[in-house]
Amino acid sequence: xxxxxxxxxxxxxxxxxxxxxxxxxxxxxxxxxxxxxxxxxxxxxxxxxxxxxxxxxxxxxxxxxxxxxxxxxx
Numbered sequence: 785x786x787x788x789x790x791x792x793x794x795x796x797x798x799x800x801x802x803x804x805x806x807x808x809x810x811x812x813x814x815x816x817x818x819x820x821x822x823x824x825x826x827x828x829x830x831x832x833x834x835x836x837x838x839x840x841x842x843x844x845x846x847x848x849x850x851x852x853x854x855x856x857x858x
Contacts, residue, residue, distance in 0.1 A: 788848040791820045794839055809834040 795802065802820060806813040811831060818824050819831075832843055839846075 786850055786852050788850050789819060789822045789824075789846060790848055791816075791835070791846050794841055794845050795820070798839055800839070805835070805838060808838050 795805065802816055803813055806816045809816075809831075811834070819827060819835075832846070835841075835846065836843055
């Protein structure tokens with residue numbers, strides 16, 4: 785996948801645990817963990833908005849584009 789999720793890095797920078805963020809934005813810890821580990825194919829803008837609002841960050845701090853090494857982006 786060419787989009788890399790950096791939620792773990794932003795959480796570490798903010799010294800916040802995953803459970804605390806989950807509680808604050810009202811999303812299950814399992815779903816938030818899937819976002820953190822990149823085990824998702826999509827994310828709702830409302831979820832991204834809630835994460836960015838709570839962490840006081842921009843979407844670009846959480847999402848990063850990295851070209852596919854094979855040259856084929858799906």
